[in-house]
Amino acid sequence: MLKRTTETLRGIGHRFINRIWRLGTAARFFWRILRRSTDKPMRLIKLTVHEMYATGVLSLVIILVSALFVGMVLGLQGYNTLQRYGSADAVGVLVALSLVRELGPVVTALLFAGRAGTAITAEIGLMKTTEQLSAMEMMAVNPIARVIAPRFWAGVISMPLLAAMFSMVGVLGGYLVAVPLLGIDAGSFWSQMQTSVDFRVDIVNGVIKSFVFGVACTIIALFEGYDAPPTAEGVSRATTRTVVNSSLAVLGLDFALTSFMISV
Amino acid sequence: MDRTTMDLWVGLFVAAGIVALIGLAMKVGNLTSDHLGDTYTVSAHFDDIGGLKPRAPIKSAGVVVGRVDSIQFDSKRYDAVVKLKIDKSYKFPKDTFASINTSGLLGEQYVTLEAGGDTEMLEEDGKGKIEHTQPALVLEKLIGQFVSSKAEGDSSTPQNTMEDAQ
Amino acid sequence: MTDNIVEINNLSFGYGHRHLHKGVNMKFPRGKVVAIMGGSGSGKTTLLRLIGGQLRPTHGEVKVDGKVVHKQDRAGIYALRRKMGMLFQFGALFTDLSVYDNVAFPMREHTNLPESMIRDLVLMKLNAVGLRGACNLMPSELSGGMSRRIALARAIALDPAIIMYDEPFAGLDPISMGVIVNLIRNLNDVLGATSIVVTHDIHETFSFVDYVYFVADGVVAAEGTPDELRASKLPFVHQFVHGDVDGPVPFHYNAPDYRQDLMRATRA
Known part of the structure; x- marks a missing residue:
């Protein structure tokens, strides 16, 4: 009995230490990316643009389609609830505030982790497995500067842009449901929205959120790939971990950021 | 994919993102009416x-x-x-x-x-x-006034109060 | 300056408590093709990584061109690596770049040559390995032998003084193997480079190298020219050259007594 308890405790302790260790390694990894980002600025910009095609442009379709549907559902649900209290006109406010404050940054980040994050992890993991990163190092080219940093900046730049597009398209989706379908006046839809959505408190904070999510999701995806055991199984596990860890990080950070933003 | 087409797509992507941001600020937010x-x-x-x-x-x-x-x-x-x-x-x-x-x-x-x-x-x-x-x-x-006046047994005052409130 | 471009002096290295090398001494003279041979898991590839400065020895040192590798800072190691070319086991071509861009990669990273000159150089290197016609293909479209030749063209892109080959024959058909053998020998002589070939392919290797080191149990078990080794009476060399199953290199990995092990399993 005692032996089993010690064993369990040791297991917990081992896992805990492992987690902390990985967190520390990830933090060092982040620091190395930042430091290596100054190596060859012109090359970095060129490569970042190149990577933004993979992280940004290729994520567009899923982001925009999801945004349209999320906006339309918000419009329908919001209208149904609000009209009971006789304030169906406020449906625009509801749609816009939910999107700009929460759903835009959060859902975009979750979709990004699934679409671009997994692709990054698998790519880096495979480059490691096939010794491409080692080969680069042997050619006196730093893989952090050449491979990791451009993907990092591409993710960090893409995320706020994607989130802004998500919110905008979502609002348009809400508009499509509310105005032509449910017959709410277009003027009051927009004007109520404008009086209630504050530029600094809502929009800027939303952008800040998506920026933070961009850093978190990209770092997690890159780190899991870079840290993956160089086997097929290792890479597939790393890809799963990217989705799980990114989602948890996004939701956790969202709570932290929201509580901070509300209290300030 | 061709290098230049890729650059073009990324350019379009960034432009669309910035347009969306400006759209949020102007059309959804109060940046215009705020000025x-x-x-x-x-x-x-x-x-x-x-x-x-x-x-x-x-x-x-x-x-x-x-x-x-x-x-x-x-x-x-x-x-x-x-x-x-x-x-x-x-x-x-x-x-x-x-x-x-x-x-x-x-x-x-x-x-x-x-x-x-x-x-x-x-x-x-x-x-x-x-x-x-x-x-x-x-x-x-208002509710407090309503309750207390009700307790006094005066039936006309609370109605007035509510009318005032509206 | 000594005549040995790479020297390994009393080198020890291990991962954690597992000691892979216990005092290895090797010399690689300029202009020669030297093979490092040994069974799987005897730490041959690790030796290449130690020469390239990707790993740090626990004791002893590796000298490249007279400089102790692990005492260099990052810039120093990178400067040494510029003199090295390495062919990885399966080529390690960059899968997102075309054959042309793969070979051009080291030139673009380390020189400021105009694109027209890079083009000439890339085509020259590809011609040397006989694959100029493949320059627009992607690595996924190449066979194993072809991708290794492309990787070789990339390894010699900057005319290195040392070319290292990690298992260049693994998984190749006899024809491709013959092609690679010829390339290693010819490139070495044409470029005036020194080649280090890590392999366990005894017959192919003995046909073209100048000198052979046998590694076993973390030390150099035997060394000499191919002819000397063929005539060697050392049991280990004999086993390796003739491919006997059991001998000084045991068939079994270290394990407790077989019978006791089985008994324990039934008891548990």
């Missing part, structure tokens, strides 16, 4: 501001003419002093009456200005002061 241009500040004392917040709109005849700048407690008069930022293109007479209203039953609170008949206008150098104000109607107080 009141030049403003002047006047202060007003209220016995009770209810749930009024900084940046709440100031309306006159339903038109937004400014925003609440700050709200502070006046420790000499034991009431709230509210600084109002009003667009320079709107002038108000000295005996303007300010009240705090609620949009809808539970909506956001805002300040309403009703112009008086004075020929002199409020100073625009920051010293302007609105003398006549009406505090916010607080729902709990």
Whole structure:
């Protein structure tokens, strides 16, 4: 009995230490990316643009389609609830505030982790497995500067842009449901929205959120790939971990950021 | 894929993102209506501001003419002093009456200005002061009055109170 | 300056408590093709990584061109690596770049040559390995032998003084193997480079190298020219050259007594 308890405790302790260790390694990894980002600025910009095609442009379709549907559902649900209290006109406010404050940054980040994050992890993991990163190092080219940093900046730049597009398209989706379908006046839809959505408190904070999510999701995806055991199984596990860890990080950070933003 | 096509796509992506951001700021947010241009500040004392917040709109005849700048407690008069930022293109007479209203039953609170008949206008150098104000109607107080008057057995007063409230 | 471009002096290295090398001494003279041979898991590839400065020895040192590798800072190691070319086991071509861009990669990273000159150089290197016609293909479209030749073209892109080959024959058909053998020998002589070939392919290797080191149990078990080793009476060399199953290199990995092990399993 005692032996089993010690064993369990040791297991917990081992896992805990492992987690902390990985967190520390990830933090060092982040620091190395930042430091290596100054190596060859012109090359970095060129490569970042190149990577933004993979992280940004290729994520567009899923982001925009999801945004349209999320906006339309918000419009329908919001209208149904609000009209009971006789304030169906406020449906625009509801749609816009939910999107700009929460759903835009959060859902975009979750979709990004699934679409671009997994692709990054698998790519880096495979480059490691096939010794491409080692080969680069042997050619006196730093893989952090050449491979990791451009993907990092591409993710960090893409995320706020994607989130802004998500919110905008979502609002348009809400508009499509509310105005032509449910017959709410277009003027009051927009004007109520404008009086209630504050530029600094809502929009800027939303952008800040998506920026933070961009850093978190990209770092997690890159780190899991870079840290993956160089086997097929290792890479597939790393890809799963990217989705799980990114989602948890996004939701956790969202709570932290929201509580901070509300209290300030 | 060709290098130049890729660059083009990324360029389009960034442009679309920036357009979306500007669209959010202008069309969804209040960046346009927020720009009141030049403003002047006047202060007003209220016995009770209810749930009024900084940046709440100031309306006159339903038109937004400014925003609440700050709200502070006046420790000499034991009431709230509210600084109002009003667009320079709107002038108000000295005996303007300010009240705090609620949009809808539970909506956001805002300040309403009703112009008086004075020929002199409020100073625009920051010293302007609105003398006549009406505090916010607080729902709990109204209910409290209603309950207490009901307890006294007076059946006509509560109805009046409720009518006043509306 | 000594005549040995790479020297390994009393080198020890291990991962954690597992000691892979216990005092290895090797010399690689300029202009020669030297093979490092040994069974799987005897730490041959690790030796290449130690020469390239990707790993740090626990004891001893590796000298490249007279400089101790692990005492260099990052810039120093990178400067040494510029003199090295390495062919990885399966080529390690960059899968997101075309054959042309793969070979051009080291030139673009380390030189400021105009694109027209890079083009000439890339085509020259590809011609040397006989694959100029493949320059627009992607690595996924290449066979194993072809991708290794492309990787070789990339390894010699900057005319290195040392070319290292990690298992260049693994998984190749006899024809491709013959092609690679010829390339290693010819490139070495044409470029005036020194080649280090890590392999366990005894017959192919003995046909073209100048000198052989046998690694076993973390030390150099035997060394000499191919002819000397063929004539060697050392049991280990004999086993390796003739491919006997059991001998000084045991068939079994270190394990407790077989019978006791089975008994324990039944008891548990």
